[in-house]
Structures are given as C-alpha cells and as structure tokens.
Amino acid sequence: MNKIINDYRILEIKEIISETDTIKTFIFDWEMEGNRIPKPGQFVMVWSFLRKKDEKPMSISKIDENNNQIAITLKNVGEFTNDLHNLTVGDKLGIRGPYGNGFEMEGDNILAIGGGVGMAPISCFVDQATDNGSNVDIVSASVTKNELLFLDRMKNSGANIFTCTDDGTCGFEGFATHRTIDLLESRSYDMAVVCGPEIMMKEIFNILEAKQIPAQYSMERYMKCAMGVCGQCCVDNTGWRICVEGPIFSTEDLKKITEFGKYHRDASGIKETF
Secondary structure, three states, X not given: OOEEEOOEEEEEEXXXXXXXXXXXXXXXXXXXXXXXXXXXXXXXXXXXXXXXXXXXXXXXXXXXXXXXXXEEEEEOOOHHXXXXXXXXXXXXXXXXXXEOOOOOOOOOEEEEEEEHHHHHHHHHHHHHHHHOOOEEEEEXXXXXXXXXXXXXXXXXXXXXXXXXXXXXXXXXXXXXXXXXXXXXXXXXXXXXXXXXXXXXXXXXXHHHHHOOOOEXXXXXXXXXXXOOOOOOOEOOOOOOEOOOOOOEEEHHHHOOOOOOOOEXXXXXXXXXXX
C-alpha cells in the first residue's frame, strides 16, 4: 500500500521507459479514488529523496484506471531531472496531487498539437478522447526523428498522426505551425488542444483563432506550492494562478493574459522574455 506523509504519496517506481536519449517515462501504482483520480492536463508535484529541499511540477502523461497506474514523462534538463534520470525500478519518489484543471472534451473531431515533451499531457488527452470515440488528428513535432514521443501508443489508440521535424528526418520538414496550417487547408475541427514551447503555442493560437477553432492550451510557469498560496505562478493581467486556474486555459482565457507568448518570470519574479 502507498504510504502517505503530509499529502505526499511515497511511491515506488514500477517501470521506467527510455523514450529518447534525454526523455524518460516513470510509471507508478496509483489508487484511483475521489479527487485523486487524475484528469488529462493535470500535473503532480514530485519530490526526490536525493534532493530533499526541492520539488518540481510534472505533467501526467498516462492515466490507466484499469491497472491503477499513472505515468510522468520528463526531459533531462538540469540537476533535479538528472537525479531522476539516474533512478532505477524500485526506487521511490514523493508525489502529491493531482493539481490544476484538465482538458475538457468538446466535439467529435479534435486536433491535438504537441511540441517536444509537450506531448506528455497531449498523449494523456488523446487516450481519453479516442476511448470516448472521438476522431483525433495529432500534430507531433520535434527537432529530429529520435525526439518524437509516443508514436506507437498514439497509433494504437486509433488517432491519426502527422509528424513534423525541424530537420526533416520524419514526416513534414518544418515546425508545428507549418504542419497545422497545412492540415487546416483540407480539414476542419470542433476543437484543438495544444502543449509545447510558449512561442509555438502563441503562433498556433493565432492560426486557430483565424480559423475560429476553439482551443485549450497547457501553460507552464515557475511553481512552488502548486496550491495557489504563494502566488509565484500568477500571470499578468488577470492574476490567475497557473497551478489553480490553469494549467489549461481556453482561447478566451488567453486573450486576457497579456504576458502570453511574450515573457514569463524566474524564481525571483524577474521578467524573462521568450
């Protein structure tokens, strides 16, 4: 049985999947009960025994209610994630959550757009959407072929995958924006879901808005408490907390967030432009 300490679940790593040279997926047993049943688009806070003073938000990349398991997928980009990448099956992590809101299903024909490790929450949504009988087209973008995520899993779900890579090693040569424009010339959608670098999402926002396709976007900001107390992840001009009012925002919501696609803030609150 999972041990719970101060809202943390001390979970044993059941499986580790090396998705790419820099990205791994960690699978844990998870008791699906009440408000602890995750929704696609939500995240958890992860605490490492190797770095006891620190914790980070991680998107949930898979929800398996049949087997009572969840997964998180993370890229090795710094000291914290490097520590996690050195863990093995049987090691333990502290996890609390899930937090934030999730994607909402609207319509039968859906476009899902993911850039890089942004495919983590997107893949989770696609699982649910295809299970519900929706038709899903996926734009999966990365720098190169070896960085594309979850292709086999998405194909097995019944979704249609349209890959694009910066270097042209798989599928369309170009960015997610180019691939989306290309698709919209011959296809229409009831809604879209988007996750990736914010500069990419801003351009996708402009494309989908011009086509009047309602969309939901997964935002990322520096988080500390994940419960809306510290205010670290508030955005201009609304003051919305990404950890509570987000991380999923609609098209109409993003029109009110003046910093979207322009800047974010570091741990000390200083603006950093994209």
